[in-house]
Amino acid sequence: MKSSIFNCNVLELPKIHNRAGNITPVHGNNDIPFPVERVYYLYDVPGGETRGGHAHKKLHQLIVAASGSFDVTLDDGKNKKTVTLNRPNYGLYVCPGIWRDLSNFSSGAVLLVLASAKYDENDYLREYKSFLEFVNGL
Numbered sequence: 001m002k003s004s005i006f007n008c009n010v011l012e013l014p015k016i017h018n019r020a021g022n023i024t025p026v027h028g029n030n031d032i033p034f035p036v037e038r039v040y041y042l043y044d045v046p047g048g049e050t051r052g053g054h055a056h057k058k059l060h061q062l063i064v065a066a067s068g069s070f071d072v073t074l075d076d077g078k079n080k081k082t083v084t085l086n087r088p089n090y091g092l093y094v095c096p097g098i099w100r101d102l103s104n105f106s107s108g109a110v111l112l113v114l115a116s117a118k119y120d121e122n123d124y125l126r127e128y129k130s131f132l133e134f135v136n137g138l
Contacts, residue, residue: 003097015089034060034116051102060116064091068109075099077135
């Protein structure tokens, strides 16, 4: 199946409310459509900076605004859409073969990523031209 931005959706995650504070547990293959092999987060992104600027060949990800807000622009080589994330119990599922750019980070924003595999440099498409060749089967 060819990847499309329409396969990337915002998922509502479980939220357990407690007057002393909320908690959101995330179970791979249950709350999200893949097993979790790696977790990482971005923080202290300077104002005006962008992150991302790449795609993955096989990796599935869930991107969450653990704190603050930011925009995720998704690109499948034909269509683009921008999603604003600003609530810690919502995550953006990003399927393989989708270019992503991260921008408009609020002060103190923390971007949390749950990933389906350990880091593998060979899974990255870091040049947009290479990405287009990949998604077009060239």
